[in-house]
Amino acid sequence: MPLSHSLEKNGREPAYIRICNSLKDRIAEGVYVSGDRLPSESELCRLHKVSPMTIRRSIRILLDQGIVTTVQGSGTFVRAPHLNQVTFSLKEFFDIFKDEKRTQVKLMDVCITKADDMVSARLQIEPGQRVILLQRLILRDGDPVIYHREFLVYDPARPVIEADLEITTLYGLFEGRGQAFLKRGEMTVEAMVLDPELAGHLNTQPLLPAFRLEHLFYDFDDHPVSWGRFICRGDVLRFKATVGFGISGQKENHP
Amino acid sequence: MPLSHSLEKNGREPAYIRICNSLKDRIAEGVYVSGDRLPSESELCRLHKVSPMTIRRSIRILLDQGIVTTVQGSGTFVRAPHLNQVTFSLKEFFDIFKDEKRTQVKLMDVCITKADDMVSARLQIEPGQRVILLQRLILRDGDPVIYHREFLVYDPARPVIEADLEITTLYGLFEGRGQAFLKRGEMTVEAMVLDPELAGHLNTQPLLPAFRLEHLFYDFDDHPVSWGRFICRGDVLRFKATVGFGISGQKENHP
DNA sequence: TTGACAAAGTTATCTATATAACTTTATAGA
DNA sequence: TCTATAAAGTTATATAGATAACTTTGTCAA
Numbered sequence: 001m002p003l004s005h006s007l008e009k010n011g012r013e014p015a016y017i018r019i020c021n022s023l024k025d026r027i028a029e030g031v032y033v034s035g036d037r038l039p040s041e042s043e044l045c046r047l048h049k050v051s052p053m054t055i056r057r058s059i060r061i062l063l064d065q066g067i068v069t070t071v072q073g074s075g076t077f078v079r080a081p082h083l084n085q086v087t088f089s090l091k092e093f094f095d096i097f098k099d100e101k102r103t104q105v106k107l108m109d110v111c112i113t114k115a116d117d118m119v120s121a122r123l124q125i126e127p128g129q130r131v132i133l134l135q136r137l138i139l140r141d142g143d144p145v146i147y148h149r150e151f152l153v154y155d156p157a158r159p160v161i162e163a164d165l166e167i168t169t170l171y172g173l174f175e176g177r178g179q180a181f182l183k184r185g186e187m188t189v190e191a192m193v194l195d196p197e198l199a200g201h202l203n204t205q206p207l208l209p210a211f212r213l214e215h216l217f218y219d220f221d222d223h224p225v226s227w228g229r230f231i232c233r234g235d236v237l238r239f240k241a242t243v244g245f246g247i248s249g250q251k252e253n254h255p
Numbered sequence: 256m257p258l259s260h261s262l263e264k265n266g267r268e269p270a271y272i273r274i275c276n277s278l279k280d281r282i283a284e285g286v287y288v289s290g291d292r293l294p295s296e297s298e299l300c301r302l303h304k305v306s307p308m309t310i311r312r313s314i315r316i317l318l319d320q321g322i323v324t325t326v327q328g329s330g331t332f333v334r335a336p337h338l339n340q341v342t343f344s345l346k347e348f349f350d351i352f353k354d355e356k357r358t359q360v361k362l363m364d365v366c367i368t369k370a371d372d373m374v375s376a377r378l379q380i381e382p383g384q385r386v387i388l389l390q391r392l393i394l395r396d397g398d399p400v401i402y403h404r405e406f407l408v409y410d411p412a413r414p415v416i417e418a419d420l421e422i423t424t425l426y427g428l429f430e431g432r433g434q435a436f437l438k439r440g441e442m443t444v445e446a447m448v449l450d451p452e453l454a455g456h457l458n459t460q461p462l463l464p465a466f467r468l469e470h471l472f473y474d475f476d477d478h479p480v481s482w483g484r485f486i487c488r489g490d491v492l493r494f495k496a497t498v499g500f501g502i503s504g505q506k507e508n509h510p
Numbered sequence: 511t512t513g514a515c516a517a518a519g520t521t522a523t524c525t526a527t528a529t530a531a532c533t534t535t536a537t538a539g540a
Numbered sequence: 541t542c543t544a545t546a547a548a549g550t551t552a553t554a555t556a557g558a559t560a561a562c563t564t565t566g567t568c569a570a
Contacts, residue, residue, distance in 0.1 A: 053308070064319060088343040088345070088442075088444055088494065090343070090496070184497065185497070186495065186496070186497050187343075187495070187496045187497075188493055188494065188495050188496075189343060189444075189493060189494040189495075189496075190464075190489060190493045191446045191447070191464040191465055191466045191489035191492075192446070192464045192489065193448050193462060193463065193464045207448060207462055208448065209445075209446040209447045209448045209464060209465075210446055210464075211446045234445060234446035234447065237446075238443055238444060238445045239343065239443065239444040240441065240442070240443050240444075241345070241441070241442045241443075241444075242439060242440070242441050242442075
């Protein structure tokens with residue numbers, strides 16, 4: 001399966017894409033290996049008979065993809081492949097919330113309580129201050145697959161509560177149109193084993209594997225507003241990743 | 256009228272970065288919300304008193320970061336935030352291999368065996384064909400934390416075996432200098448519970464939580480060469496992620 | 511041999527303009 | 541009213557340079 005880009009795409013392929021893929025191919029084939037210096041930009045201009053800006057655009061793409069590094073005044077160098085940039089997507093996790101036909105969200109409990117030490121530390125509030133405790137159950141085809149326990153800062157001035165109580169809002173908070181009140185979040189994934197209580201919530205056996213996704217969401221003032229944990233049955237969730245150089249092909253857009 | 260653009264404005268900050276952050280800030284502040292059209296490029300040129308190419312570069316960064324979408328002939332629009340692009344880094348996992356002072360790799364067993372149905376399917380070879388079975392134990396400070404079981408295609412023509420038997424090579428395969436023979440890989444993370452056998456390997460108790468990282472590595476001809484699983488004690492590994500818009504700041508380079 | 515310095519080469523940023531492809535909107539004609 | 545077309549506006553690609561900042565290397569003098 002050869003990899004010539006020139007013939008494909010009936011020649012309507014932009015020059016910067018063609019040159020970018022050409023360089024990628026040479027790297028993948030081992031013509032240039034890790035640490036090698038690529039031809040200088042002016043050299044590439046002459047080689048491909050294009051203007052400097054076009055070459056720079058090709059180099060920029062390789063730079064963004066982490067395939068090369070550039071050193072001002074020195075040159076452009078092939079980078080070693082980088083396994084530590086492997087990332088796992090949470091797409092499958094959030095797809096559970098998106099699929100409204102199969103997914104139900106059941107509100108188990110809402111109450112106002114006082115923040116203990118852990119909650120107050122996470123939400124950066126005083127211990128004993130009032131917080132909202134939400135407990136939800138996410139059902140897929142009627143079966144509980146995720147248990148969610150979340151603490152929200154209690155602020156009567158902010159219309160967070162009503163919006164957040166909306167059962168399908170969990171996904172809509174970030175994904176929905178209009179102005180979301182959350183700016184960013186941090187999440188952590190850990191492996192765990194279901195204890196009897198959680199197993200009861202999830203209507204399954206204890207001692208089964210599960211993921212614990214801890215989350216901390218911030219508002220636009222960088223104040224924490226929500227801390228909690230998703231407990232996901234291990235048999236309904238997995239994370240996938242791809243690592244390594246793509247030989248060529250796709251544009252660098254986000255379609 | 257030359258110069259006077261980049262130098263003074265904000266401490267040598269390039270114009271395209273300044274404009275990019277300015278737009279990001281407006282989006283984060285809610286001046287532009289999801290679905291809104293940004294001012295056209297020519298408009299932004301007049302506003303910021305720069306040339307079209309500079310504006311395009313700013314827009315390109317927002318595009319690459321998934322903050323806006325562009326529609327040729329129509330405009331540039333603010334995208335909804337996108338939780339499904341949340342990713343978890345495997346950096347911590349591979350850092351275990353990188354830290355040579357604390358980490359030892361113990362080769363438990365090497366043998367040549369015949370591929371069963373599952374192995375032959377993964378490695379795209381005939382059932383019964385010979386494969387190399389490797390079993391390793393990764394020790395941290397003397398304690399076993401990861402158990403690795405890997406099947407390699409047996410190809411006398413390729414000097415894979417010796418290189419791969421190198422105990423520290425697991426990390427070096429991708430990260431090392433020179434020409435690596437692996438082009439890309441796929442990995443999957445699952446939650447699991449240690450059975451007595453695995454617990455014995457890892458010198459810990461059964462029924463404890465663990466991660467199972469299944470991997471499939473391909474060579475430069477897109478043929479699978481390695482399939483296997485890492486079993487990681489759940490108490491030594493966790494994955495972290497950040498989601499949401501950054502207000503501004505960093506350049507988009509890979510330093 | 512060493513150090514200072516100049517020169518050449520390289521990437522980084524930016525200008526100003528041009529053409530093409532595409533979308534939206536306004537307009538004229540039936 | 542409806543349709544076809546034109547016009548204007550937008551992004552996409554590309555040219556052909558310019559200046560600045562930085563690195564490497566070579567040369568010359570002490």
